[in-house]
Amino acid sequence: MLAGRLNVYAGSFALEEIAEPHAGPGQVRIAVKAAGVCLSDVHLIQGIIKPFLLRGDTVTLGHETAGVIDEIGDGVTGLSVGQRVLLQAGEERDGTVFTRGVDYDGGWAEHAVATADTVVPLPDSLPFEQACFIPDAVSTPWAAITATAAVAPARPVGVWGVGGLGAHAVQLLRTVGAAPIIAIDPLPAARERALDFGADLALDPADPIFGTRIADATRGRGLAYAFDFAGVAPVREQAAKSLAREGQLILAGLTDQPLTITDGTHFSYLKQQIRGHYGSSPEHVVELLDLVAAGRVEFSRSVSATLPLAEAAEAVRRLDAKEGNPIRLVLVP
Incomplete structure (x- = not known):
């Protein structure tokens, strides 16, 4: 064969x-x-x-x-x-x-x-x-959202990287009621796709007023959850700076590059967290098939x-x- x-x-x-x-x-x-x-x-x-x-x-x-x-x-x-x-x-x-x-x-x-x-x-x-x-491209973000981060509804979320994992993350975050959903990607076509998939706002990470736009979208609070699906070191630093008090940075994209937190004291004072994520468990695939069968996702x-x-x-x-x-x-x- x-x-x-x-x-x-x-x-x-x-x-x-x-x-x-x-x-x-x-x-x-x-x-x-x-x-x-x-x-x-x-x-x-x-x-x-x-x-x-x-x-x-x-x-x-x-x-x-x-x-x-x-x-x-x-x-x-x-x-x-x-x-x-x-x-x-x-x-x-x-x-x-x-x-x-x-x-x-x-x-x-x-x-x-x-x-x-x-x-x-x-x-x-x-x-x-x-x-x-569904195993991986959908189940990995689903597990990151529901198990690792345990995203609560009506909480602001950022998604860095709207490719194979991030596009599905946007779709699934809307399913669990996250709001607002902010997608971040350097490619205009990826940002447009994120809006089509349910993002409330799509930003270029190089936007000179990026921090201001995150603050405006979250009423000055920052992100409760920031997902790195890009696996790029600068993304992680930018995402960490965008977190709210007790916000979580979820590392779902893979990279062997070091992770840098510029102001560690500030990060600790706000009781922020960094959580690693890898793949999914069998039950996450079954859950997604149930959602497909129920017409909730496609x-x-x-x-x-x-x-x-x-x-x-x-x-x-x-x-x-x-x-x-x-x-x-x-x-x-």
Whole structure:
């Protein structure tokens, strides 16, 4: 079968013909119908992110995967051949979380294998192209909003970076009743998109009166919650300066750069907090599917383009270059 393979140590990515996998005991195999292309995939290819738990030197990329079960291993119950499903973005083994498409083979392939407890049935009304990226692109901001920050309604929120994660954060913050929602991005098209997705205000971080505009929007109080979905060091400093008393800075975007708080005494005096965030838990994906089924959220606008699996390298190039300002590019085998 065709698969998008990354040699982690050589730093080389290529579409290769490899042997089809088969479902072992406790596993299912799916015929992949759609797989999301995430910025973390780009960073893996560039060597910015390194797998910690990968056995060997090569992995099939893709942690956002949906398809149809076509093979069931021994001991699996409650699932059936022909069932529409998505795969959780990782699995726990002996207390350690392994990430699909990073620590073991993912969904940039014609077939993917998953342990049965990481398989989530899909409603028939949800297209594969929209379902595949719910684990991560939607569940990561959802978990950051509801679990890490525990955002309360009618509280002011800032979202730095309105890309694949931040655009969904704006949409989901509106669902939980945050107000006002202020989106911050240097790209005019991203700011316009944020307003379309439900932001009350969209700002350029380079605006010379940025601080004044935050103060005006929050009636002088500052932000109760500031989310960094960009993973850029200067963003974090600007976000920290925008916080209200006891405000929280949530670090959801990943970077290996140091975090700087210019005035630590002021930060402590106001009892502000910095909280790290990574990924989501299985229940967050299930919650989002329930919201989709109830008609509370929908993600058709998030599919910026679909490309054949054979054009995975082109999808990576487009995302890295922000060509067309994509939310999610989706590969279709």
